[in-house]
Amino acid sequence: MLHALTKVSTFRSLEHKEWGILWLAGHLWHLAFWMDLIVLGWLVLELSDSAFQVALVGTFRLIPMGFLGVLAGSLGDRLPKRKLLILAQIINLTVTVAFTVILIFDLERVWLIYLTALLTGSAWSIDFPIRRAFIRDMLPATAIVNAMAIDAASLVGMAMAGRWIGGGLLAASGPVLAYGFLVGCYIVGLALLVRMPNPTVEPRPSTAAPSVVKDLIAGFVYVWRNPALRGVLLVTVIINFCVAPYFQLTPVFAKDVFDIGPGLLGLMSGMDGLGALIGALVLASMIGLVRLGRVFAIGSIVFGVGVLLFSQAPNYQAAIPFLVIVGLGTAGFAAMQTTITVTQAEPEMRGRAMGAVALGIGVIPLGMAFVGGMSEWLGAAEALGLTSLIGLGLIAMVLLFQPDLRRAKQ
Template identity: 30%
Template sequence: MTSRSPALAVRIASAYTLARRPGGTIHESFAPLGSPGFRTLWISTFAWNLARWMEMTITSWTALQLTGSPWLVGMVAVARTAALPVSGPIMGALSDRVDRLRMIRYSGWVNVIVMGSVAAALVAGQGAYWQLLLGSLWLGASWGIDWPVRRSLLAEYVGPERVLPAIVLDNVAFNVARVAGPLMAGAALNAWGAPGAFVLLAISFLVASLSVWTVAAPPARPVPIRVPGSASPRRPSLWRDLRDGFDYVRADPVISGVIIISVVMNILLFQYQGMLSVFAEEVLRVGPVELGALGAATGVGAAISVFLQPMFRSTRAQGLAFIVGSIVGGVALVLFSVSTGYPPALALLFVVGLGTSSFGTMQSSLILSRSSPAMRGRAMGLVTLAIGSAPIGSLLLGFLADTLGVSMAIGISSSLSLVLVVVVGMYFGMFGRNLVGVPIREGERVNPDGAVGLPQTAPRSDNAGDAGEGLLSRVPTKTGDRSVS
């Protein structure tokens, strides 16, 4: 043992030194922060996520206190995601045509107005359940604008080779907010009640909105492409853009699998979040502070998980991390549903965070790295459409919670998610068969007619953005086993 110790120490030291060098894992993980545009967008994203996670906890708790009904609490979650199937794909397609930064700036101001109005009504003693529903409905529509647009902007600022570390850093901000938001919400509810908590929430959305205006414009995007085989002109209608987006996604089995599994996860697994307040009160018998800690436990697990994710650099590794993370999250949630003690529930939600964080990071990384620059908004918009299937899960979970109890409801839905993730993953070859892709290299580009091509000898256009010139369009062959190069 002692003879091996020096050699082991040398290996560890060498690996650490290599990781610290430019090109090493640690250096590359933080490399996107070297872009001023990405850095300010990252800070702005943290502010938005903090406000969003506070809102989920505060609104669900307030709805439960106003109505006493798990079904009506579930309806708030339905309202929050009801607009996503419409707003996500349309806004994703629109973001491929207009200024993405301007879209999230203006939607942020509406967030402030809506949350400020709800806060004013509660402070005046005129708060009502329908106000929570309308506020949640708008925030869902705003999320449908914000989510695909922000993720597409990340790739524009850092370029194709740093998509994964950019998404990982984005998830760091997301998961730190996921910890801090519920804790702050629980403390605010405990100290000031619902009116004071909503005032804090309105201020948080104001800070998030102001922070977007500090973000510099990204590099110019390349000219929009046409999907191979499509009859679309260079500047088609918005409806044709949407059709091209569906055709583009359907042509790639990996992207198709990611989106369908995202539908499964959003219908059957993630909706437990809207029932945490019910589970905390009826099963665990705890108050708002402990509820905030339950929400934070998932965020702690997710935050730890993101530091392991830069290791998954290949398409195969990212795809397997996506599938395994989905399965781990489902298993942990099944066990959570039968827990009756507060400490075990905290620990299991921590594991849920470990798994679902891997799902979330690789979901975006796989799609952004396999999509051409001019199609990213539409591809991410279809992910938002998948997220928009959540109202089905909210209605199902609310109905089951009212009829069978919240524990049984979460157990049934999470068990179904496990089965379907495995089935869909096997069908689309997500366990390895289709996880073959050509690594992204600088100089690869999409030809003007939308076909995939190698570097051209002609000079680059002056108005072509740096982020748009280095990404190979992933259009699979007829066998679906690998991308064309």
């Protein structure tokens, strides 16, 4: 199947066998990540009927990113990346099997859901910086933009599929079947990763600091001193605090604003994945794409505008096209966020540079808690509308005062 895909220019980087296997395994991990968020969020909503407690699912899922993501990026410059990825997926599988047993015996409680989200979030925090730095290690420079674009397509496409499948299984049979499906995803994904040949990585001089803490500081300083990377980091922080928390509030919008059930929730919330899939495939098909900063800037603005429009949608039918716009913006933002980072950073600093980006993503739990708390006070629509509007203003300021980011090229 992969050989046939390489004949299409959109998937040309898959001619590298190791990357092709990692890409296929990534589909299953991405699907599980998004499906799990929908299922856990709905469970908490059913147990608590609280927007704030639903938002805390995303908070616990992503709070490890602020520390473990940075640490994993540093370790990825010191230890074999493939072994770290296997460790992350073993954690995912173990936790998911344990929570499936809890569901079978009807023992689920809100605190157990939060613990599950925290543990799988820890595995995701290891995976995010390591896998993207690993992709750059295993591929030549000519393949990297295409590889990052189709990796983003996998992430966002599975966001769509995961939410549709999660919502459908919740509506049809409940959370036990949904979690059984997740166990299967992790088993197959881990098997693919274990079977993946060890790629040949060109030896590079080590710049690792004497201690992990000094290594982390060195990575952050390196990113901050590079104007383009600094701009990526600042926009990443703004989007993850002010804009991205929208997805954890979709169950609240479904139940309290649009008055729909889990089936239509899955359909609606997956539409940003559809838009992002379209956008990512378009980017992957652009063979001569070099103006990475411009795509990143446009994607970031479109992302924020889409969330602002979604927050003011009067019904779920109107929300669907607005979420497609969110997805189109996400494609440009997410694909170029990674591509700019791994192309601007020196080879021996890629893991730490991605760790710094993971630190920026790590503010999303704070954003989720903040927007969730505001939703209890103002209402979900008003809170999300206000924070996305503030985010748009801050993004515009960064793009204005960081011209090197706008001019970033491959």
